[in-house]
Amino acid sequence: xxxxxxxxxxxxxxxxxxxxxxxxxxxxxxxxxxxxxxxxxxxxxxxxxxxxxxxxxxxxxxxxxxxxxxxxxxxxxxxxxxxxxxxxxxxxxxxxxxxxxxxxxxxxxxxxxx
Amino acid sequence: xxxxxxxxxxxxxxxxxxxxxxxxxxxxxxxxxxxxxxxxxxxxxxxxxxxxxxxxxxxxxxxxxxxxxxxxxxxxxxxxxxxxxxxxxxxxxxxxxxxxxxxxxxxxxxxxxxx
Numbered sequence: 001x002x003x004x005x006x007x008x009x010x011x012x013x014x015x016x017x018x019x020x021x022x023x024x025x026x027x028x029x030x031x032x033x034x035x036x037x038x039x040x041x042x043x044x045x046x047x048x049x050x051x052x053x054x055x056x057x058x059x060x061x062x063x064x065x066x067x068x069x070x071x072x073x074x075x076x077x078x079x080x081x082x083x084x085x086x087x088x089x090x091x092x093x094x095x096x097x098x099x100x101x102x103x104x105x106x107x108x109x110x111x112x113x114x
Numbered sequence: 115x116x117x118x119x120x121x122x123x124x125x126x127x128x129x130x131x132x133x134x135x136x137x138x139x140x141x142x143x144x145x146x147x148x149x150x151x152x153x154x155x156x157x158x159x160x161x162x163x164x165x166x167x168x169x170x171x172x173x174x175x176x177x178x179x180x181x182x183x184x185x186x187x188x189x190x191x192x193x194x195x196x197x198x199x200x201x202x203x204x205x206x207x208x209x210x211x212x213x214x215x216x217x218x219x220x221x222x223x224x225x226x227x228x229x
Binding site for chain 1: 154155156157204206217220222223
């Protein structure tokens, strides 16, 4: 079956540092890929998505590129802020881009120190 | 405002006492789903519904029931709660196959403790 693997953390960085959170996946066919973010005390919300190979999703300074050859969708940000502290979930859907039946990774807890 | 609303947000109960967590969405979404979030295990899907009167099991359905009598509501029922159901629960919805951006919209979560 489908699966998503990501570093669990916690990942602790200083403000303005460069961020990479790795995500690799296993799926049949050509899934759509997502990053969701969960701020403290809140539900998850979509951060960015990519629906086909070589697509780059971007939002709020975060970026991720759909790499079919390495089955990866790593999340990057050039300069993190304290307000980026949250749990980040990588996810995939093999339902033609729909959000039905999303498979989530276990989440990466990111802590940004001032 | 587009939202998914869950109630209660916090609940402490005792083993065996039936409880219902309500979920309502105001976006006319066809697809609704329940997840539980546990440390080290991430998000696991309990049940989902593709439309009214259509529900199906997710990865961890044991001990839970759901119903979808109206498009906007998708309650989660614990008939006889046990301590291993202590968890943080999320309801979510989306347009599903019928279109939209593929985005799943989440409620703020319901933290349940079963003593």
